Amino acid sequence: MVAQAPGLDLASLRAQRGQARELRRQLDRLIHLADGRLLATGAQAALPLHTEWDWRPEICSGPLAVPGLSGVQNKAVLGQELRIFHDCPLGEINLRQIRNNRDQGPSPFGLQAEVFGFDGSFLSLVIDLPDSAVAGLTRRHLVQFAATVECERPMTIFARLNIRHGPNTEQITRELDPGLCDIAVDFDLAYSRLNEKRVERMWLDLILDDPRMNRITLRDVTLSRRPRAEL
Numbered sequence: 001m002v003a004q005a006p007g008l009d010l011a012s013l014r015a016q017r018g019q020a021r022e023l024r025r026q027l028d029r030l031i032h033l034a035d036g037r038l039l040a041t042g043a044q045a046a047l048p049l050h051t052e053w054d055w056r057p058e059i060c061s062g063p064l065a066v067p068g069l070s071g072v073q074n075k076a077v078l079g080q081e082l083r084i085f086h087d088c089p090l091g092e093i094n095l096r097q098i099r100n101n102r103d104q105g106p107s108p109f110g111l112q113a114e115v116f117g118f119d120g121s122f123l124s125l126v127i128d129l130p131d132s133a134v135a136g137l138t139r140r141h142l143v144q145f146a147a148t149v150e151c152e153r154p155m156t157i158f159a160r161l162n163i164r165h166g167p168n169t170e171q172i173t174r175e176l177d178p179g180l181c182d183i184a185v186d187f188d189l190a191y192s193r194l195n196e197k198r199v200e201r202m203w204l205d206l207i208l209d210d211p212r213m214n215r216i217t218l219r220d221v222t223l224s225r226r227p228r229a230e231l
Contacts, residue, residue, distance in 0.1 A: 057082070141228065
């Protein structure tokens, strides 16, 4: 294919370029999964009883091609699933993927955010969930967010689950206990106004309150889904 490329007509060249890009995407995904499993600590995340779906984002499951960002601007992207939103004009924010050892959690990698001067009103880390997260999702489900969080100084962190259904977005917010390192919170969809027939996508916001002069480390992140018990 490569040897023939210089002599191809533009239509054929365009088609082969598309095939090559798709092949590269699949190969990158395979390398990411293989490296993550080969570097894994061997421990498994504890999942709730009757879990029917669980997922660990790529920032924790395998090495990223670009492992970090400095002077992070609003709407910056790290990897394929993590986006950063803030309104601080200083941009004194650094993000990097870190390697965990066997004593630091079940996932091979984590995420570290260093925030220096910050005079904005919000800083949010957004994790996009895969399509499998919403396949068959109903109001009978509980979605759990579990994480291992370390902070240089205590701070308030909110986890907000967002579910797009048709033109509307359902939002459920939980405050994480600042006194805990290992955190697990449930989002009960029974109290939502979710239109089960129009569910499109789901994402999670981690909202960092007053993050200035702090280092926040996510050693592990796991999301899971299970049916709620019938009353």
